[in-house]
Amino acid sequence: MLSKRFAQTDRTRCVSCGACTKQCPRDAIRIHHGCYAVIDALRCVGCGKCAKICPADCITLHEREVQA
């Protein structure tokens, strides 16, 4: 069963510092070739820790679409 929410990065604003990767309790975030952070939406539990620590404030939580 997936969480209700999941985190997503704004790739255009991410500075790829890696603060979020250290914070994530699920190890669901990686930095894509030094360009931006990518969050594995299936692993993400939507805790929001990454969004709170992001220095560029570029991570937002989204509601998952209800499964049919």
Added chain:
Amino acid sequence: MNKQKHWYDYLWLWSIAFFVLGFFNILFAWLGMLDFGLPLLFALFGGNKFFCNNLCGRGQLFSLLGGRFGLSRGKPAPRWLSSKWFRYGFLVFFLAMFGNMLFQTYLVGAGASSLRESIKLFWTFRLPWDWAYTAGTVPAWVAQFSFGFYSLMLTSLLIGLIAMVLFRPRTWCSFCPMGSMTQGICKLKRLGKD
């Protein structure tokens, strides 16, 4: 949260050691070149930000002081601070100041100007620092570079600490010149591949 600890998770100690060593002997400032060289090498040859992500002692220090020690308000920084024009603008400014420092070093080396045993904070305020160097130990330009480079490192640390207190722990990272430069290199290397 029990993540496996690596040896490099303690590099915040290096960040402190650098400034302590430079307080007693300014020549240790040369070691700071590692923090300039390594990120660039990782970006140029690895196409990654492994340095920022795992090895940056300063980032770790800010995380520690702002996080565990609660010295950060944790408020989001204004958007312009992580905007492209500010990030690259700050990078250009920083490189210009670095270039100016190199020029001063050259002048001292060429004998056109004499060694100044002081630290300059925020490119403006001179602080006496003469206890950290015994004249004649090394060529004057080597010492001049040390004073200049230490000034640059201390100034940027202070800016980072202020940003940490006012906003989030690693706010500095969002406009760190090394970070902007290495991300820029990584993006150039990925051009047309994503």
